[in-house]
Amino acid sequence: MVKEIERAGIPVVHMCTVTPISMTVGANRIVPTVAIPHPLGNPNLPNDEEKALRRRLVDKALKALQTKVDDQTIFE
Amino acid sequence: MKKFRVVHYINQFFAQIGGEDMAHVPPEKREGVVGPGIAIQAALGDEAEIVATVICGDSYFGENMGKAEAEVLELIKSENPDIFIAGPAFNAGRYGVAAGTITSAVKRELGIPAVTGMYVENPGAEMYKDDVYIISTTNSAAGVRAAAPLMAKLALKLAKDEPIGASKEEGYLPNNVRKNFFEEKRGSARAVEMLEAKLAGKPYTTEYPMPDFDRVEPNPPVADLSQITIALVTSGGIVPKGNPDHIESSSASKFGEYSLDGFDDLTAETHETAHGGYDPVYANADADRVLPVDVLREYEKAGKIGKLHDKFYTTVGNGTAVASAKGFAEEIAKRLLAEKVGAVILTST
Numbered sequence: 268m269v270k271e272i273e274r275a276g277i278p279v280v281h282m283c284t285v286t287p288i289s290m291t292v293g294a295n296r297i298v299p300t301v302a303i304p305h306p307l308g309n310p311n312l313p314n315d316e317e318k319a320l321r322r323r324l325v326d327k328a329l330k331a332l333q334t335k336v337d338d339q340t341i342f343e
Numbered sequence: 344m345k346k347f348r349v350v351h352y353i354n355q356f357f358a359q360i361g362g363e364d365m366a367h368v369p370p371e372k373r374e375g376v377v378g379p380g381i382a383i384q385a386a387l388g389d390e391a392e393i394v395a396t397v398i399c400g401d402s403y404f405g406e407n408m409g410k411a412e413a414e415v416l417e418l419i420k421s422e423n424p425d426i427f428i429a430g431p432a433f434n435a436g437r438y439g440v441a442a443g444t445i446t447s448a449v450k451r452e453l454g455i456p457a458v459t460g461m462y463v464e465n466p467g468a469e470m471y472k473d474d475v476y477i478i479s480t481t482n483s484a485a486g487v488r489a490a491a492p493l494m495a496k497l498a499l500k501l502a503k504d505e506p507i508g509a510s511k512e513e514g515y516l517p518n519n520v521r522k523n524f525f526e527e528k529r530g531s532a533r534a535v536e537m538l539e540a541k542l543a544g545k546p547y548t549t550e551y552p553m554p555d556f557d558r559v560e561p562n563p564p565v566a567d568l569s570q571i572t573i574a575l576v577t578s579g580g581i582v583p584k585g586n587p588d589h590i591e592s593s594s595a596s597k598f599g600e601y602s603l604d605g606f607d608d609l610t611a612e613t614h615e616t617a618h619g620g621y622d623p624v625y626a627n628a629d630a631d632r633v634l635p636v637d638v639l640r641e642y643e644k645a646g647k648i649g650k651l652h653d654k655f656y657t658t659v660g661n662g663t664a665v666a667s668a669k670g671f672a673e674e675i676a677k678r679l680l681a682e683k684v685g686a687v688i689l690t691s692t
């Protein structure tokens with residue numbers, strides 16, 4: 268899906284936990300996330316900390332969208 | 344004759360520990376055969392014995408790849424095996440990646456014959472088919488009866504140092520290894536036969552399949568986030584509560600387009616996941632954990648991004664055919680372009 272959206276000319280960032288799959292699929296901008304059932308959250312954290320974690324991850328995704336890449340890139 | 348010692352690797356599901364709610368379990372080892380090991384043992388016959396089965400939760404493996412690999416490898420090594428067999432993983436993505444990773448590690452670190460099996464569209468197949476032998480299986484567990492004899496036969500051949508035939512003879516996924524051999528018929532005759540078959544609409548097999556390099560060049564970066572609309576897309580199955588369009592929990596046949604108008608935060612009352620391939624407890628309690636609407640709304644209000652697109656797009660990426668996913672995304676992209684969306688955040692579970 269990432270690849271088809273990219274092919275249509277829309278910059279796309281893929282946020283996922285198992286980044287090797289994302290590499291295999293062919294995503295160009297990849298942001299690693301927390302865990303498979305809760306990529307952008309952590310149920311073990313109090314609400315405010317979980318939200319802060321999600322902001323940090325979305326920030327990374329936004330940064331990736333603003334970064335020029337020539338090849339598949341994982342934004343750690 | 345001494346029997347070959349075999350160690351078999353399976354996931355928590357095939358070990359009957361549990362489904363997605365138990366996918367977090369760390370590696371363990373059990374004596375003898377477990378689950379699909381029975382079919383593989385039957386196919387191995389008297390020549391080899393599954394002495395132990397190593398089991399690991401799919402999410403544990405996927406989320407701790409380096410660590411899990413080392414732990415599983417240690418358990419395998421402790422049995423001094425002559426042969427290693429993993430799976431088959433069919434079309435289970437995390438399981439396929441785990442089976443491929445371990446099979447590759449065993450081959451590399453222990454230097455013993457190692458074989459796995461999975462469906463051709465499993466991401467683990469693309470990752471490891473050139474590195475290890477992967478028997479081609481169906482996409483569902485019903486294919487174990489057909490896969491087990493092929494996996495056992497190939498493993499025994501490797502252990503006995505017998506010559507390995509071509510992929511279509513042995514049943515493994517083509518691994519880009521070419522061997523020279525003499526055909527009985529000369530090239531011109533074969534070409535004419537192929538052409539005749541093609542003209543007659545009959546099946547024929549090319550001798551030179553074109554390589555499949557489907558890569559897309561990255562688009563230029565977004566210059567100014569505050570001037571664009573960002574859309575959220577997910578393969579994590581987030582849907583309005585009740586799953587109004589009945590998106591399937593696996594092998595999805597459709598995607599959904601849903602309004603975000605008026606939603607500043609996704610809650611257990613408004614949204615849930617339709618995905619059947621991960622433990623839904625966390626996403627059902629708070630779908631922002633998969634689709635971060637809350638944070639993007641904040642950023643929209645703060646002017647950090649121009650706008651959060653007022654619709655999100657969703658499907659279930661669980662055993663869904665690559666061709667289906669491609670079709671969904673082509674249509675989604677068309678709609679996004681029509682609405683002048685400037686960038687996409689796509690989340691996967």
